[in-house]
Amino acid sequence: MSWLRRNLFSSWPSALATLAILWLALRTLPPFLDWAILEAVWRAPDPRACREAHGACWAFVTEKHRFILFGTYPFEQHWRPALASALLIALWIYSSLRRSWNRGLPLVWLAGLALIGVLMWGGVPGLPYVENERWGGLILTLLLASFGIALAFPLSILLALGRRSRLPVLRAACVGYIELIRGVPLISVLFMASVMLPLFLPAGASIDKLLRAQLALILFAAAYLAEVVRGGLQAIPRHQYEAAEALGLSYAQTMLRVVLPQALRLSIAPLVNTFIGFFKDTSLVLIIGLFDLLSTIKVSLQDPAWSGFGVEAYLAASLLYFVFCAAMSAYSHTLERAGPDKLLARS
Amino acid sequence: MKARGLALQAALAAALALLAWWLYSNAAANLAARGISSGFAFLWREAGFEIGETTFAAYSAADTYLRALAIGLANTFRVAAIGVVLATLLGSLVGLARLAPNWLLARIAAAYVETVRNIPLLVQLFFWYAVITDSLPPPAEALEPLPGVFLTNRGIFFPLPGDVPQLSGFNFSGGAALTPEFAALLIGLTTYTAGFIAEIVRAGILSVPRGQVEAARSLGLGRRAELRHVLLPQALRLMVPPMTSQYLNLTKNSSLAVAIGYPDLVSIANTAMNQTGQAIEGVAVIMAVFLTISLSISAFMNWYNRRSALRGLAA
Numbered sequence: 001m002s003w004l005r006r007n008l009f010s011s012w013p014s015a016l017a018t019l020a021i022l023w024l025a026l027r028t029l030p031p032f033l034d035w036a037i038l039e040a041v042w043r044a045p046d047p048r049a050c051r052e053a054h055g056a057c058w059a060f061v062t063e064k065h066r067f068i069l070f071g072t073y074p075f076e077q078h079w080r081p082a083l084a085s086a087l088l089i090a091l092w093i094y095s096s097l098r099r100s101w102n103r104g105l106p107l108v109w110l111a112g113l114a115l116i117g118v119l120m121w122g123g124v125p126g127l128p129y130v131e132n133e134r135w136g137g138l139i140l141t142l143l144l145a146s147f148g149i150a151l152a153f154p155l156s157i158l159l160a161l162g163r164r165s166r167l168p169v170l171r172a173a174c175v176g177y178i179e180l181i182r183g184v185p186l187i188s189v190l191f192m193a194s195v196m197l198p199l200f201l202p203a204g205a206s207i208d209k210l211l212r213a214q215l216a217l218i219l220f221a222a223a224y225l226a227e228v229v230r231g232g233l234q235a236i237p238r239h240q241y242e243a244a245e246a247l248g249l250s251y252a253q254t255m256l257r258v259v260l261p262q263a264l265r266l267s268i269a270p271l272v273n274t275f276i277g278f279f280k281d282t283s284l285v286l287i288i289g290l291f292d293l294l295s296t297i298k299v300s301l302q303d304p305a306w307s308g309f310g311v312e313a314y315l316a317a318s319l320l321y322f323v324f325c326a327a328m329s330a331y332s333h334t335l336e337r338a339g340p341d342k343l344l345a346r347s
Numbered sequence: 348m349k350a351r352g353l354a355l356q357a358a359l360a361a362a363l364a365l366l367a368w369w370l371y372s373n374a375a376a377n378l379a380a381r382g383i384s385s386g387f388a389f390l391w392r393e394a395g396f397e398i399g400e401t402t403f404a405a406y407s408a409a410d411t412y413l414r415a416l417a418i419g420l421a422n423t424f425r426v427a428a429i430g431v432v433l434a435t436l437l438g439s440l441v442g443l444a445r446l447a448p449n450w451l452l453a454r455i456a457a458a459y460v461e462t463v464r465n466i467p468l469l470v471q472l473f474f475w476y477a478v479i480t481d482s483l484p485p486p487a488e489a490l491e492p493l494p495g496v497f498l499t500n501r502g503i504f505f506p507l508p509g510d511v512p513q514l515s516g517f518n519f520s521g522g523a524a525l526t527p528e529f530a531a532l533l534i535g536l537t538t539y540t541a542g543f544i545a546e547i548v549r550a551g552i553l554s555v556p557r558g559q560v561e562a563a564r565s566l567g568l569g570r571r572a573e574l575r576h577v578l579l580p581q582a583l584r585l586m587v588p589p590m591t592s593q594y595l596n597l598t599k600n601s602s603l604a605v606a607i608g609y610p611d612l613v614s615i616a617n618t619a620m621n622q623t624g625q626a627i628e629g630v631a632v633i634m635a636v637f638l639t640i641s642l643s644i645s646a647f648m649n650w651y652n653r654r655s656a657l658r659g660l661a662a
Contacts, residue, residue: 014448017447167352169360180634183642184599185602185613187605188634195620200374200377202376280466286606310473311474314473318466325466329461
């Protein structure tokens with residue numbers, strides 16, 4: 001009772017706001033629940049049941065879930081992208097644990113990505129070959145984001161070091177690259193990869209569409225990550241550099257053994273935030289015609305029998321993306337709360 | 348050490364020049380093989396496609412590509428300008444609501460921020476577009492939430508002074524109309540960016556030391572005077588840089604218009620590229636326009652930071 005008084009009715013404006021919110025909730029929630037749950041159609045072999053009902057047509061999602069999750073990957077091989085997705089998610093969870101932040105982590109990633117490559121492409125006994133034009137759905141979103149970040153990260157460290165270098169040509173090249181990419185929308189970088197890049201390759205050479213999009217995402221992410229890494233580098237006090245110099249360490253030794261291990265640990269929370277943005281941004285590959293998670297949902301809606309259920313379809317898409325992004329954002333909050341001392345501590 | 352640095356830089360410059368030359372010669376050979384003449388001469392040729400909606404200027408299919416791109420740029424500016432204003436208003440309201448003493452209001456604002464920030468903007472745009480085109484009724488059964496405002500699957504209609512939308516035939520005429528594409532893009536950009544602005548507003552207000560608020564209270568200032576004369580002037584100084592970068596993001600994000608068919612600069616450049624094959628020029632136009640916007644805004648930011656630093660107020 002005292003909680004209610006303090007938090008909902010502390011003053012006249014507050015009490016009015018509480019009443020207004022309750023009134024709005026009473027007006028909107030019952031019809032919404034009717035639509036979303038009570039009168040919704042959950043399973044239906046054909047869309048007529050949906051068209052007759054007044055509620056949401058979740059049957060669209062249950063009917064199309066295989067295509068939404070796996071795209072045009074051969075139907076009887078769907079366990080492969082499913083297993084690959086689970087492996088990728090496991091890799092992410094493993095990397096989020098503080099005790100796995102060491103030199104072994106890149107090796108674990110290398111092994112994991114190689115295993116996923118074998119699983120997805122196949123071509124070994126027992127696994128028929130599947131060309132990457134047929135990859136689609138959730139695994140494509142996860143792969144674009146994972147490979148994108150895994151390859152952009154080393155590049156971004158080089159760019160950040162270059163931007164802080166004392167050599168003017170190197171610094172100008174890195175600043176120019178970072179500011180150019182950050183100044184233009186991602187879609188123009190994707191256009192560059194999808195329509196411009198083929199023109200820049202020697203006659204006869206070609207890179208397929210998926211790899212071109214992946215390349216664009218790597219180049220794009222590297223510029224944003226470089227700024228985060230630069231922030232971490234700036235947080236390292238001068239005396240650390242001076243101590244390294246006094247010990248007679250070379251530039252490479254100073255960076256690899258003293259500065260980077262601390263700078264990267266300090267920038268993990270902003271790195272996760274950048275990654276959330278990047279994960280969301282992978283949905284833009286739809287515009288250049290790749291079959292990511294959002295794209296398979298959009299294509300499912302083009303089936304004339306099931307057209308007109310866009311609201312349900314995009315709510316389902318929102319929920320899927322939300323689960324991934326909210327988990328990562330909760331993780332970055334715990335890191336921020338842990339504070340720099342805990343992040344720097346060796347485990 | 349010095350010699351090594353010079354050698355390293357010379358090698359880098361040479362490698363970049365070599366790369367540029369290699370790309371250039373490949374492109375020249377490819378364009379020659381495909382019979383595409385490079386350069387911007389195509390801008391003065393007839394575009395030959397219609398544009399769904401135009402801002403400020405008239406356009407017909409007989410106009411040039413240059414004019415089509417200018418119309419696209421005007422459309423980009425229109426959605427970005429309105430979006431910036433609305434996102435600032437909504438974002439400030441949500442940010443203040445998160446700090447409100449009312450628990451229910453603060454929780455709802457927090458849930459709003461978490462929701463819009465954790466879902467890709469493109470999904471939200473498709474969602475709003477589907478809400479308008481799939482779930483709003485046709486014009487004959489239009490919803491009228493306020494007198495003279497009509498929500499239909501053909502767009503949203505507003506009354507202007509002395510000019511109320513009227514149902515004529517299959518659609519409304521008169522008043523001001525928002526096409527479904529424009530409405531979806533505007534709602535999506537506004538609600539998405541407001542989620543980020545709300546956090547900036549909240550952080551800005553929280554950054555003002557508590558002592559300032561207590562001082563204002565002990566001077567006997569009311570809640571409103573305290574906000575206006577003590578909190579906001581100090582919070583705004585910290586909020587301006589991140590706000591500008593959100594405005595820039597909103598402008599860059601308006602390029603997602605291409606996915607729902609609003610004719611902004613990017614979607615018109617995309618059509619032009621598909622028709623003429625001038626991919627390099629098309630991408631160059633898009634990048635040049637956005638770079639100009641970004642660089643002018645960062646120039647403004649640097650000027651602003653210097654100015655507030657001179658007054659000795661910004662740390």
